[in-house]
Amino acid sequence: MGKEEIRLLRGPISKITRRYQSPFSGTTFVIGDPPQLVTIGGESLSLSEGEHMAVAVKRGMFSDRGDVVLAYQALGLRGAVRRAGWAWLTFMAIPSVFTMYVCLRVLHRRPSCTEAFIWLAVTVALTLLTAYRWHLITLATKRLEAQGWSI
Numbered sequence: 001m002g003k004e005e006i007r008l009l010r011g012p013i014s015k016i017t018r019r020y021q022s023p024f025s026g027t028t029f030v031i032g033d034p035p036q037l038v039t040i041g042g043e044s045l046s047l048s049e050g051e052h053m054a055v056a057v058k059r060g061m062f063s064d065r066g067d068v069v070l071a072y073q074a075l076g077l078r079g080a081v082r083r084a085g086w087a088w089l090t091f092m093a094i095p096s097v098f099t100m101y102v103c104l105r106v107l108h109r110r111p112s113c114t115e116a117f118i119w120l121a122v123t124v125a126l127t128l129l130t131a132y133r134w135h136l137i138t139l140a141t142k143r144l145e146a147q148g149w150s151i
Contacts, residue, residue, distance in 0.1 A: 006070065006140050009036060010054035010149055016047050028066065031055060037066025040084045054149045056140030070140035073149070081144045083137050089130055096127045 009032040017028045026041035031053060038057050047053075052075040057067035073081045103120035106113055 005058050006056050006136065006143060007058070007067070008054065008056050008143060008147060009038070010052070010075065012050045012052050013047060014049055016049060038069050039066055040069040040072060041088075054144060054147065056144045058136060058140075070137045071144045073144055075149055081141050083141050085133075086137060089133055089137075093127065093130055096123050096130065099123045100127070 011032045013029045013031045014035075015028075015030045015037075018026070026039050027045050027047060028037065028039045029047060030037055036057075038055055039060065040055075054073045054075055055069045056071040057069050060066055060068045069084045071081055071083055073079055100120060100123050103116045103123065106116040107120065110116070
């Protein structure tokens with residue numbers, strides 16, 4: 001896994017849809033030739049029909065939202081490559097670390113506490129998944145930067 005599952009797409013975007021009305025619920029659009037549905041989650045972007053972009057994507061878990069954007073770049077002004085969803089992952093890591101700390105304190109005082117052990121195992125698993133996603137976003141950002149695409 002890793003580099004092999006990250007694909008790069010570029011071209012004009014169309015069919016822009018914002019999920020719900022929350023500014024952080026994500027934006028879905030079509031890009032590339034052949035057209036592919038992709039979603040930038042956790043960010044509110046002001047995109048225009050026909051705007052040229054480059055994106056690094058991985059296969060999405062939800063078929064109605066298409067592939068998940070890990071990094072993106074607006075090509076018209078040769079904008080910088082930006083990470084997608086980075087702030088949300090960072091925000092989610094903070095409670096995970098705190099929960100692990102609390103569970104370890106409880107287990108230190110009561111080593112037989114099953115609930116604390118279960119919470120610790122779940123939190124460690126979620127933290128590892130978050131670290132893997134950070135890794136994918138970093139790889140996608142580097143691959144997109146290496147392309148040096150512009151229009």
